[in-house]
Amino acid sequence: MRRTHFKLTAALVAAPTLLLGAGALTAAPAHAATARNGVCETGEFCLYYNSNEAGSLSDFSTSISDYGATQPSCYDFKGPGNGKGLCVKNNAASVWNRTGKTVTVYYNSGYAGASQKFASGAKGNLNSTLKNNNASHRIGAAPASVHGIDVSDNNGTMNWASQYSSGVRFAYVKATEGSTWTDPTYSRNYKGARNAGMIRGAYHFANPAGASGKVQADWFINHGGAWKADGYTLPGALDVEGTCYSKTPAAMVSWIKAFVAEYKAREGRTPVIYTNRSWWQDCTGNSTAFHSSALWFAHPGTLGTLPGGWGKQTIWQYAVTNNLDQDRFNGSAAALKSFANNS
Incomplete structure (x- = not known):
């Protein structure tokens, strides 16, 4: 999500954490273990620096x-x-799965790209694609979710057909900012996403130092932010x-x-609210007044609280x-369509 000349705030780039909040997409460990102690215990998934479960290891329970x-x-x-002491990312060669569930290792972050599965109890080397090219892993079956992106003029000309072919099924497109600015790429992106077969919507970048919330909502609606049950x-x-x-x-x-x-x-319709934890805590006092709005939560890496x-x-x-924001809808493709249709 970007304002004009604005990138994801530094507050979003949090260090990896094992704390997972409500709605987290991670699986619970099969057994209790002492996390991150360099010993591959029952209930953990372990990555090794060398092939054949040799060298230093990194143990995970999530x-x-x-x-x-x-x-x-x-x-x-x-x-x-x-x-x-080396980072695990793109440095692992073998694994031992002691979780009691199938574990999938992925080439890309966000559980994406080429993958390799390891059954419960399995030991083995990463294949030629994944060896020293490991970015994420998932314990257990993937929950239902739909891949999406969000774009603005910062992303230049989008190839929407290519995005659809890569698995993207929904998009949010920047329409407005404040009470006077419109995104010059909005119309092209909004139509392009739909023509490619995606469900799409518009977003407004708030400027609370400017016009009132009411005035900015009207500006947004009048310049691309309207909704209809189609x-x-x-x-x-x-x-x-x-x-x-x-x-x-x-x-x-x-x-707000x-x-x-x-x-x-x-x-x-109640609008979706996009925010990150630090901003919401600092700027609204962690307000609980907006539960009628769907939450679009920005937090790279793990979901967090x-x-x-x-x-x-x-x-x-x-x-x-x-430079392209990656999103996941929390539910199936059918649920995404129902959300769009408010049904």
């Missing part, structure tokens, strides 16, 4: 969507032997991130409430790949 690539924030090899138009989304715009938490909550109320009054008491995320922005 799925990891991105190992991280640099110290000190990456997951590293903990056990004694060759490779100790099965392929997502409800409009309000993107709140960056700074607190010199507002108190109470004033920020009031601003005004935007949400106006959008719902005109469109008959959701803000504001939301019980689940509807969409998770989990990574940025080649």
